[in-house]
Amino acid sequence: xxxxxxxxxxxxxxxxxxxxxxxxxxxxxxxxxxxxxxxxxxxxxxxxxxxxxxxxxxxxxxxxxxxxxxxxxxxxxxxxxxxxxxxxxxxxxxxxxxxxxxxxxxxxxxxxxxxxxxxxxxxxxxxxxxxxxxxxxxxxxxxxxxxxxxxxxxxxxxxxxxxxxxxxxxxxxxxxxxxxxxxxxxxxxxxxxxxxxxxxxxxxxxxxxxxxxxxxxxxxxxxxxxxxxxxxxxxxxxxxxxxxxxxxxxxxxxxxxxxxxxxxxxxxxxxxxxxxxxxxxxxxxxxxxxxxxxxxxxxxxxxxxxxxxxxxxxxxxxxxxxxxxxxxxxxxxxxxxxxx
Ligand SMILES: *[C@@H]1O[C@H](CO)[C@@H](O)[C@H](O)[C@H]1NC(C)=O
Ligand SMILES: *[C@@H]1O[C@H](CO)[C@@H](O)[C@H](O)[C@H]1NC(C)=O
Ligand SMILES: *[C@@H]1O[C@H](CO)[C@@H](O)[C@H](O)[C@H]1NC(C)=O
Ligand SMILES: *[C@@H]1O[C@H](CO)[C@@H](O)[C@H](O)[C@H]1NC(C)=O
Ligand SMILES: *[C@@H]1O[C@H](CO)[C@@H](O)[C@H](O)[C@H]1NC(C)=O
Ligand SMILES: *[C@@H]1O[C@H](CO)[C@@H](O)[C@H](O)[C@H]1NC(C)=O
Numbered sequence: 001x002x003x004x005x006x007x008x009x010x011x012x013x014x015x016x017x018x019x020x021x022x023x024x025x026x027x028x029x030x031x032x033x034x035x036x037x038x039x040x041x042x043x044x045x046x047x048x049x050x051x052x053x054x055x056x057x058x059x060x061x062x063x064x065x066x067x068x069x070x071x072x073x074x075x076x077x078x079x080x081x082x083x084x085x086x087x088x089x090x091x092x093x094x095x096x097x098x099x100x101x102x103x104x105x106x107x108x109x110x111x112x113x114x115x116x117x118x119x120x121x122x123x124x125x126x127x128x129x130x131x132x133x134x135x136x137x138x139x140x141x142x143x144x145x146x147x148x149x150x151x152x153x154x155x156x157x158x159x160x161x162x163x164x165x166x167x168x169x170x171x172x173x174x175x176x177x178x179x180x181x182x183x184x185x186x187x188x189x190x191x192x193x194x195x196x197x198x199x200x201x202x203x204x205x206x207x208x209x210x211x212x213x214x215x216x217x218x219x220x221x222x223x224x225x226x227x228x229x230x231x232x233x234x235x236x237x238x239x240x241x242x243x244x245x246x247x248x249x250x251x252x253x254x255x256x257x258x259x260x261x262x263x264x265x266x267x268x269x270x271x272x273x274x275x276x277x278x279x280x281x282x283x284x285x286x287x288x289x290x291x292x293x294x295x296x297x298x299x300x301x302x303x304x305x306x307x308x309x310x311x312x313x314x315x316x317x318x319x320x321x322x323x324x325x326x327x328x329x330x331x332x333x334x335x336x337x338x339x340x
Contacts, residue, residue, distance in 0.1 A: 034064035034072070038079040041099035042067070048094040054087060078102035085109045091136075095119040107132040114138050123148045129175075135159040142181070147172045153201070156180040158208070166209075168193040177201035179208065182231065186212040190232070195221025204228025204250065209235065218244065218261075231255040233278065241279075242268050247291075249273070257281050257301065265307060270295055280304050288331070293317050300324050307331050310339050 042064055046055045058067045064079070065072035071081040079100050084091070084107070091114045097106065098121025106128060108114070114136040122128075123145050131149070134156060141164030146155065152173050158180050165188030166181065176197060190209065199205050206229040214235040222230075223243030228251060230244065237259040244254060249271040255278040266286035270277070276299045284305040293314030300316075301324050308330040311317065322335045332339035 033077045035077045038100055039064045041096050042079065044096035045094045048096060049091065051087060051089045073102065080104045083107045084111065087111045088113060090115065092116045093119055095121045098122055098124040103128055105130040108136055109134050111136040118143050120145055125149060127151060130154040132156040133160060137161055139163065142167055144169055146170065150174065152176055154178040159183040161185055163187065166191055171196045174198050175201065177203060178206045182208050182210040184212050186214060188214065189216040190214055190219055192219045192221050195219060195225040197225060199226035226250045229253040232259065233257040235259055237261060245270050247272060265289065288312055303327050311336060
Protein backbone atom coordinates (compact mmCIF):
# COMPACT_ATOMS: atom_id res chain seq x y z
CA UNK A 1 0.00 0.00 0.00
CA UNK A 2 2.92 2.37 0.42
CA UNK A 3 3.19 2.67 -3.31
CA UNK A 4 0.01 4.69 -3.27
CA UNK A 5 0.63 8.41 -3.11
CA UNK A 6 -2.73 9.56 -1.86
CA UNK A 7 -3.10 8.33 1.68
CA UNK A 8 -4.14 11.10 4.00
CA UNK A 9 -1.62 12.09 6.61
CA UNK A 10 -3.49 10.86 9.63
CA UNK A 11 -4.25 7.58 7.92
CA UNK A 12 -0.52 7.03 7.38
CA UNK A 13 0.17 8.02 10.96
CA UNK A 14 -2.42 5.61 12.21
CA UNK A 15 -1.13 2.82 10.03
CA UNK A 16 2.45 3.37 11.14
CA UNK A 17 1.40 3.42 14.77
CA UNK A 18 -0.52 0.24 14.39
CA UNK A 19 1.84 -1.66 12.13
CA UNK A 20 4.94 -0.67 14.09
CA UNK A 21 3.30 -2.40 16.99
CA UNK A 22 3.37 -5.59 15.00
CA UNK A 23 6.19 -7.69 16.38
CA UNK A 24 9.36 -8.40 14.52
CA UNK A 25 10.20 -12.14 14.41
CA UNK A 26 12.64 -11.70 17.28
CA UNK A 27 9.82 -10.45 19.48
CA UNK A 28 7.31 -13.08 18.53
CA UNK A 29 6.47 -13.78 22.18
CA UNK A 30 4.72 -10.42 22.31
CA UNK A 31 2.64 -11.13 19.20
CA UNK A 32 -0.83 -9.84 19.97
CA UNK A 33 -3.14 -12.85 20.02
CA UNK A 34 -5.84 -12.18 17.55
CA UNK A 35 -9.11 -11.14 19.10
CA UNK A 36 -11.38 -14.17 18.43
CA UNK A 37 -14.38 -12.10 17.35
CA UNK A 38 -12.22 -10.15 14.91
CA UNK A 39 -10.67 -13.38 13.64
CA UNK A 40 -14.14 -14.72 12.90
CA UNK A 41 -15.19 -11.50 11.14
CA UNK A 42 -12.07 -11.57 8.96
CA UNK A 43 -12.80 -15.14 7.88
CA UNK A 44 -16.37 -14.11 6.98
CA UNK A 45 -14.97 -11.20 4.95
CA UNK A 46 -12.61 -13.55 3.10
CA UNK A 47 -15.45 -15.98 2.47
CA UNK A 48 -17.79 -13.34 1.05
CA UNK A 49 -15.23 -12.25 -1.55
CA UNK A 50 -13.98 -14.59 -4.21
CA UNK A 51 -10.43 -13.22 -4.48
CA UNK A 52 -8.14 -15.96 -3.12
CA UNK A 53 -4.93 -14.23 -4.23
CA UNK A 54 -5.66 -11.20 -2.09
CA UNK A 55 -6.22 -13.36 0.98
CA UNK A 56 -3.44 -15.88 0.29
CA UNK A 57 -2.04 -15.68 3.83
CA UNK A 58 -5.35 -15.38 5.67
CA UNK A 59 -5.23 -18.84 7.19
CA UNK A 60 -4.38 -20.57 10.44
CA UNK A 61 -0.67 -20.89 9.61
CA UNK A 62 -0.25 -17.56 11.38
CA UNK A 63 -2.44 -15.56 13.67
CA UNK A 64 -4.66 -12.89 12.17
CA UNK A 65 -2.72 -9.85 13.31
CA UNK A 66 0.06 -11.05 11.00
CA UNK A 67 -2.16 -11.36 7.93
CA UNK A 68 -1.55 -8.92 5.12
CA UNK A 69 -3.68 -5.82 4.38
CA UNK A 70 -4.48 -5.19 8.04
CA UNK A 71 -2.97 -4.03 11.31
CA UNK A 72 -3.82 -4.65 14.94
CA UNK A 73 -3.65 -2.26 17.85
CA UNK A 74 -0.62 -2.42 20.07
CA UNK A 75 -0.91 -5.47 22.37
CA UNK A 76 -4.68 -5.67 22.03
CA UNK A 77 -4.91 -8.12 19.12
CA UNK A 78 -7.83 -6.08 17.84
CA UNK A 79 -7.95 -5.27 14.15
CA UNK A 80 -7.53 -1.49 13.85
CA UNK A 81 -6.73 -0.94 10.18
CA UNK A 82 -8.02 -2.75 7.11
CA UNK A 83 -7.10 -1.90 3.51
CA UNK A 84 -8.45 -3.19 0.21
CA UNK A 85 -6.14 -1.95 -2.51
CA UNK A 86 -5.82 -2.53 -6.27
CA UNK A 87 -8.38 -5.28 -6.75
CA UNK A 88 -9.61 -5.90 -10.31
CA UNK A 89 -11.93 -8.83 -9.62
CA UNK A 90 -15.62 -8.18 -9.09
CA UNK A 91 -15.94 -6.76 -5.60
CA UNK A 92 -18.77 -6.04 -3.18
CA UNK A 93 -18.05 -4.37 0.16
CA UNK A 94 -18.58 -7.17 2.71
CA UNK A 95 -21.20 -6.49 5.38
CA UNK A 96 -19.05 -8.49 7.83
CA UNK A 97 -16.63 -5.55 8.03
CA UNK A 98 -19.21 -4.08 10.42
CA UNK A 99 -18.28 -6.82 12.90
CA UNK A 100 -14.70 -5.54 13.26
CA UNK A 101 -15.85 -3.40 16.12
CA UNK A 102 -12.41 -2.01 17.02
CA UNK A 103 -11.61 -0.73 13.56
CA UNK A 104 -10.10 2.77 13.46
CA UNK A 105 -9.30 3.12 9.76
CA UNK A 106 -10.79 1.47 6.71
CA UNK A 107 -9.76 2.05 3.11
CA UNK A 108 -10.69 0.89 -0.37
CA UNK A 109 -8.45 2.05 -3.23
CA UNK A 110 -8.39 1.47 -6.97
CA UNK A 111 -11.14 -1.12 -7.30
CA UNK A 112 -12.57 -0.78 -10.83
CA UNK A 113 -15.19 -3.51 -10.50
CA UNK A 114 -16.89 -2.56 -7.27
CA UNK A 115 -20.66 -3.01 -7.30
CA UNK A 116 -23.30 -2.37 -4.67
CA UNK A 117 -23.17 0.21 -1.94
CA UNK A 118 -21.76 0.84 1.52
CA UNK A 119 -23.45 -1.71 3.81
CA UNK A 120 -25.49 -0.29 6.68
CA UNK A 121 -23.55 -2.60 9.00
CA UNK A 122 -20.88 0.14 8.94
CA UNK A 123 -22.94 2.00 11.56
CA UNK A 124 -21.58 -0.54 14.05
CA UNK A 125 -18.05 0.82 13.51
CA UNK A 126 -18.36 3.40 16.26
CA UNK A 127 -14.60 3.73 16.77
CA UNK A 128 -13.88 4.49 13.14
CA UNK A 129 -11.73 7.61 12.68
CA UNK A 130 -11.04 7.42 8.98
CA UNK A 131 -12.89 5.95 6.04
CA UNK A 132 -11.55 6.18 2.50
CA UNK A 133 -13.18 4.85 -0.64
CA UNK A 134 -11.18 6.22 -3.53
CA UNK A 135 -11.12 5.48 -7.23
CA UNK A 136 -13.69 2.71 -7.28
CA UNK A 137 -16.98 2.25 -9.13
CA UNK A 138 -19.01 2.76 -5.96
CA UNK A 139 -22.31 4.28 -7.07
CA UNK A 140 -25.62 5.40 -5.60
CA UNK A 141 -26.13 8.13 -3.04
CA UNK A 142 -23.87 8.89 -0.08
CA UNK A 143 -25.61 7.01 2.72
CA UNK A 144 -27.20 9.17 5.38
CA UNK A 145 -26.16 6.66 8.04
CA UNK A 146 -22.50 7.67 7.76
CA UNK A 147 -23.45 10.61 9.96
CA UNK A 148 -23.83 8.11 12.83
CA UNK A 149 -20.08 7.42 12.89
CA UNK A 150 -19.46 9.97 15.61
CA UNK A 151 -15.69 9.60 15.78
CA UNK A 152 -15.00 10.12 12.08
CA UNK A 153 -12.29 12.67 11.43
CA UNK A 154 -11.86 11.90 7.75
CA UNK A 155 -14.57 11.00 5.28
CA UNK A 156 -12.88 10.57 1.93
CA UNK A 157 -14.93 9.34 -1.02
CA UNK A 158 -13.28 10.91 -4.09
CA UNK A 159 -13.08 9.44 -7.60
CA UNK A 160 -16.17 7.25 -7.43
CA UNK A 161 -19.54 7.34 -9.15
CA UNK A 162 -21.61 8.58 -6.25
CA UNK A 163 -24.77 10.43 -7.27
CA UNK A 164 -27.69 12.19 -5.62
CA UNK A 165 -27.41 15.04 -3.17
CA UNK A 166 -25.08 15.39 -0.20
CA UNK A 167 -26.78 14.45 3.10
CA UNK A 168 -27.10 17.57 5.28
CA UNK A 169 -26.80 15.33 8.36
CA UNK A 170 -23.05 14.85 7.77
CA UNK A 171 -22.71 18.05 9.80
CA UNK A 172 -23.46 15.89 12.86
CA UNK A 173 -19.94 14.49 12.54
CA UNK A 174 -18.46 16.69 15.25
CA UNK A 175 -14.89 15.48 14.94
CA UNK A 176 -14.77 15.74 11.16
CA UNK A 177 -11.84 17.68 9.72
CA UNK A 178 -11.71 16.37 6.17
CA UNK A 179 -14.74 15.98 3.93
CA UNK A 180 -13.52 14.90 0.51
CA UNK A 181 -16.25 14.09 -2.02
CA UNK A 182 -14.69 15.36 -5.24
CA UNK A 183 -14.81 13.65 -8.65
CA UNK A 184 -18.22 12.04 -8.30
CA UNK A 185 -21.62 12.74 -9.86
CA UNK A 186 -23.19 14.54 -6.95
CA UNK A 187 -26.07 16.90 -7.69
CA UNK A 188 -28.26 19.30 -5.73
CA UNK A 189 -27.20 22.11 -3.40
CA UNK A 190 -24.36 22.32 -0.94
CA UNK A 191 -26.32 21.74 2.30
CA UNK A 192 -27.15 24.85 4.29
CA UNK A 193 -26.20 22.93 7.40
CA UNK A 194 -22.53 22.84 6.36
CA UNK A 195 -21.79 26.16 8.03
CA UNK A 196 -22.26 24.20 11.26
CA UNK A 197 -19.20 21.98 11.00
CA UNK A 198 -16.78 22.31 13.86
CA UNK A 199 -14.02 24.61 12.57
CA UNK A 200 -11.93 24.27 15.73
CA UNK A 201 -10.57 20.86 14.77
CA UNK A 202 -6.79 20.62 14.87
CA UNK A 203 -5.28 21.68 11.56
CA UNK A 204 -8.56 23.27 10.41
CA UNK A 205 -11.43 21.95 8.35
CA UNK A 206 -11.09 20.97 4.71
CA UNK A 207 -14.12 20.76 2.44
CA UNK A 208 -13.30 19.30 -0.98
CA UNK A 209 -16.29 18.99 -3.30
CA UNK A 210 -14.78 19.64 -6.74
CA UNK A 211 -15.72 17.94 -10.01
CA UNK A 212 -19.36 17.21 -9.31
CA UNK A 213 -22.59 18.74 -10.60
CA UNK A 214 -23.48 20.74 -7.53
CA UNK A 215 -25.77 23.66 -8.33
CA UNK A 216 -27.39 26.67 -6.73
CA UNK A 217 -25.67 29.27 -4.60
CA UNK A 218 -22.97 28.76 -2.02
CA UNK A 219 -25.00 28.70 1.23
CA UNK A 220 -24.58 31.86 3.28
CA UNK A 221 -23.95 29.69 6.36
CA UNK A 222 -20.46 29.00 4.96
CA UNK A 223 -19.73 32.68 5.53
CA UNK A 224 -19.95 32.08 9.28
CA UNK A 225 -17.63 29.12 9.13
CA UNK A 226 -13.83 29.26 9.41
CA UNK A 227 -13.02 26.69 6.78
CA UNK A 228 -9.32 26.14 6.22
CA UNK A 229 -9.32 24.65 2.71
CA UNK A 230 -12.32 24.79 0.42
CA UNK A 231 -12.41 23.42 -3.13
CA UNK A 232 -15.71 23.80 -4.98
CA UNK A 233 -14.14 23.89 -8.45
CA UNK A 234 -15.79 22.28 -11.49
CA UNK A 235 -19.41 22.44 -10.37
CA UNK A 236 -22.42 24.47 -11.54
CA UNK A 237 -22.52 26.97 -8.70
CA UNK A 238 -24.05 30.36 -9.39
CA UNK A 239 -24.43 33.72 -7.69
CA UNK A 240 -22.42 35.38 -4.97
CA UNK A 241 -19.32 33.84 -3.39
CA UNK A 242 -18.21 36.99 -1.58
CA UNK A 243 -19.53 35.58 1.70
CA UNK A 244 -16.51 33.23 1.71
CA UNK A 245 -14.15 36.19 1.90
CA UNK A 246 -13.74 37.83 5.29
CA UNK A 247 -10.50 39.48 6.28
CA UNK A 248 -10.59 37.75 9.65
CA UNK A 249 -11.42 34.32 8.32
CA UNK A 250 -8.74 31.64 8.56
CA UNK A 251 -8.90 30.09 5.09
CA UNK A 252 -5.58 29.18 3.49
CA UNK A 253 -6.90 27.82 0.20
CA UNK A 254 -10.02 28.76 -1.75
CA UNK A 255 -10.70 27.21 -5.14
CA UNK A 256 -13.93 28.19 -6.89
CA UNK A 257 -12.74 27.79 -10.48
CA UNK A 258 -14.99 26.58 -13.29
CA UNK A 259 -18.41 27.51 -11.96
CA UNK A 260 -20.86 30.23 -13.02
CA UNK A 261 -20.30 32.53 -10.07
CA UNK A 262 -21.36 36.09 -10.75
CA UNK A 263 -20.59 38.81 -8.22
CA UNK A 264 -18.66 42.05 -7.81
CA UNK A 265 -15.13 41.52 -6.50
CA UNK A 266 -14.41 45.24 -5.92
CA UNK A 267 -15.28 45.44 -2.24
CA UNK A 268 -14.25 41.91 -1.24
CA UNK A 269 -11.71 41.58 1.59
CA UNK A 270 -9.64 38.42 1.29
CA UNK A 271 -8.69 36.41 4.40
CA UNK A 272 -5.22 37.48 5.50
CA UNK A 273 -4.28 33.82 5.89
CA UNK A 274 -4.94 33.04 2.22
CA UNK A 275 -2.12 31.21 0.41
CA UNK A 276 -3.92 29.91 -2.66
CA UNK A 277 -6.77 31.54 -4.55
CA UNK A 278 -8.39 30.26 -7.74
CA UNK A 279 -11.45 32.10 -9.07
CA UNK A 280 -10.78 31.35 -12.75
CA UNK A 281 -13.50 30.47 -15.27
CA UNK A 282 -16.46 32.26 -13.68
CA UNK A 283 -18.35 35.48 -14.41
CA UNK A 284 -16.88 37.60 -11.65
CA UNK A 285 -17.20 41.40 -12.18
CA UNK A 286 -15.68 44.58 -10.85
CA UNK A 287 -12.10 45.45 -9.94
CA UNK A 288 -9.40 43.51 -8.15
CA UNK A 289 -9.29 44.91 -4.59
CA UNK A 290 -6.06 46.65 -3.58
CA UNK A 291 -5.98 44.53 -0.41
CA UNK A 292 -4.81 41.59 -2.52
CA UNK A 293 -1.31 43.12 -2.47
CA UNK A 294 -1.20 42.51 1.32
CA UNK A 295 -1.55 38.75 0.99
CA UNK A 296 1.23 36.22 1.06
CA UNK A 297 -0.19 34.26 -1.87
CA UNK A 298 1.66 31.29 -3.32
CA UNK A 299 -0.76 30.69 -6.15
CA UNK A 300 -3.50 32.79 -7.71
CA UNK A 301 -5.68 32.55 -10.80
CA UNK A 302 -8.29 35.16 -11.74
CA UNK A 303 -8.35 34.38 -15.46
CA UNK A 304 -11.51 33.93 -17.56
CA UNK A 305 -13.82 36.31 -15.70
CA UNK A 306 -15.30 39.76 -16.36
CA UNK A 307 -12.92 41.80 -14.23
CA UNK A 308 -11.94 45.29 -15.26
CA UNK A 309 -9.61 48.13 -14.26
CA UNK A 310 -6.00 48.49 -13.18
CA UNK A 311 -4.36 45.46 -11.56
CA UNK A 312 -3.18 46.58 -8.08
CA UNK A 313 0.60 46.86 -7.88
CA UNK A 314 2.51 45.39 -4.97
CA UNK A 315 3.05 42.33 -2.85
CA UNK A 316 3.14 39.11 -4.82
CA UNK A 317 0.57 40.21 -7.39
CA UNK A 318 2.86 40.90 -10.39
CA UNK A 319 4.91 37.76 -9.76
CA UNK A 320 2.06 35.58 -11.04
CA UNK A 321 2.37 36.61 -14.65
CA UNK A 322 -0.20 37.44 -17.30
CA UNK A 323 -1.76 33.98 -17.33
CA UNK A 324 -3.37 34.53 -13.93
CA UNK A 325 -5.21 37.62 -15.26
CA UNK A 326 -5.86 36.66 -18.88
CA UNK A 327 -9.27 36.63 -20.58
CA UNK A 328 -11.04 39.23 -18.50
CA UNK A 329 -13.20 42.10 -19.71
CA UNK A 330 -10.75 44.99 -19.39
CA UNK A 331 -8.00 44.40 -16.84
CA UNK A 332 -4.84 46.37 -17.51
CA UNK A 333 -1.44 47.16 -16.02
CA UNK A 334 1.42 44.84 -15.09
CA UNK A 335 1.67 41.96 -15.78
CA UNK A 336 -0.87 42.75 -18.54
CA UNK A 337 -0.30 45.58 -21.03
CA UNK A 338 -0.36 49.17 -19.76
CA UNK A 339 -3.70 50.86 -19.08
CA UNK A 340 -4.73 53.33 -21.77
C1 LIG B 1 -1.43 -20.15 4.42
O1 LIG B 1 -0.62 -18.95 4.43
C2 LIG B 1 0.74 -19.15 4.13
C3 LIG B 1 1.43 -17.81 4.26
O2 LIG B 1 1.33 -17.36 5.58
C4 LIG B 1 0.88 -19.72 2.74
O3 LIG B 1 2.24 -19.96 2.45
C5 LIG B 1 0.08 -20.99 2.61
O4 LIG B 1 0.10 -21.45 1.28
C6 LIG B 1 -1.35 -20.79 3.04
N1 LIG B 1 -2.08 -22.05 3.08
C7 LIG B 1 -3.21 -22.23 2.44
C8 LIG B 1 -3.85 -23.57 2.59
O5 LIG B 1 -3.74 -21.38 1.73
C1 LIG C 1 -12.60 -5.11 -14.21
O1 LIG C 1 -12.65 -3.79 -14.69
C2 LIG C 1 -11.83 -3.58 -15.83
C3 LIG C 1 -11.81 -2.11 -16.11
O2 LIG C 1 -13.04 -1.51 -15.85
C4 LIG C 1 -12.35 -4.43 -16.98
O3 LIG C 1 -11.55 -4.24 -18.11
C5 LIG C 1 -12.32 -5.89 -16.55
O4 LIG C 1 -12.92 -6.68 -17.52
C6 LIG C 1 -13.04 -6.11 -15.24
N1 LIG C 1 -12.77 -7.44 -14.78
C7 LIG C 1 -13.71 -8.26 -14.33
C8 LIG C 1 -13.24 -9.59 -13.89
O5 LIG C 1 -14.88 -7.94 -14.26
C1 LIG D 1 -7.72 4.51 -10.59
O1 LIG D 1 -7.33 3.15 -10.64
C2 LIG D 1 -6.82 2.75 -11.90
C3 LIG D 1 -6.54 1.27 -11.81
O2 LIG D 1 -7.69 0.60 -11.42
C4 LIG D 1 -5.59 3.55 -12.25
O3 LIG D 1 -5.13 3.21 -13.51
C5 LIG D 1 -5.91 5.03 -12.20
O4 LIG D 1 -4.75 5.80 -12.38
C6 LIG D 1 -6.54 5.40 -10.87
N1 LIG D 1 -6.99 6.79 -10.89
C7 LIG D 1 -6.85 7.63 -9.86
C8 LIG D 1 -7.42 9.00 -10.05
O5 LIG D 1 -6.30 7.34 -8.81
C1 LIG E 1 -12.63 32.82 12.68
O1 LIG E 1 -11.30 32.87 13.14
C2 LIG E 1 -10.89 34.17 13.53
C3 LIG E 1 -9.42 34.12 13.85
O2 LIG E 1 -9.10 32.99 14.61
C4 LIG E 1 -11.73 34.62 14.73
O3 LIG E 1 -11.36 35.93 15.09
C5 LIG E 1 -13.21 34.61 14.33
O4 LIG E 1 -14.00 34.91 15.44
C6 LIG E 1 -13.61 33.23 13.79
N1 LIG E 1 -14.95 33.31 13.27
C7 LIG E 1 -15.87 32.37 13.50
C8 LIG E 1 -17.21 32.58 12.90
O5 LIG E 1 -15.63 31.39 14.20
C1 LIG F 1 -10.60 41.90 12.17
O1 LIG F 1 -9.84 41.85 13.36
C2 LIG F 1 -9.26 43.08 13.72
C3 LIG F 1 -8.41 42.87 14.96
O2 LIG F 1 -7.81 41.60 14.94
C4 LIG F 1 -10.34 44.10 13.98
O3 LIG F 1 -9.74 45.35 14.24
C5 LIG F 1 -11.23 44.23 12.76
O4 LIG F 1 -12.32 45.07 13.04
C6 LIG F 1 -11.76 42.86 12.32
N1 LIG F 1 -12.45 43.00 11.07
C7 LIG F 1 -13.62 42.43 10.84
C8 LIG F 1 -14.21 42.67 9.49
O5 LIG F 1 -14.18 41.74 11.67
C1 LIG G 1 -8.27 24.50 -8.45
O1 LIG G 1 -8.84 23.27 -8.86
C2 LIG G 1 -8.56 22.93 -10.21
C3 LIG G 1 -9.34 21.69 -10.54
O2 LIG G 1 -9.19 20.69 -9.58
C4 LIG G 1 -7.07 22.73 -10.36
O3 LIG G 1 -6.75 22.42 -11.69
C5 LIG G 1 -6.35 24.01 -9.94
O4 LIG G 1 -4.98 23.81 -9.97
C6 LIG G 1 -6.77 24.42 -8.54
N1 LIG G 1 -6.17 25.71 -8.25
C7 LIG G 1 -5.26 25.89 -7.31
C8 LIG G 1 -4.75 27.28 -7.12
O5 LIG G 1 -4.83 24.97 -6.62
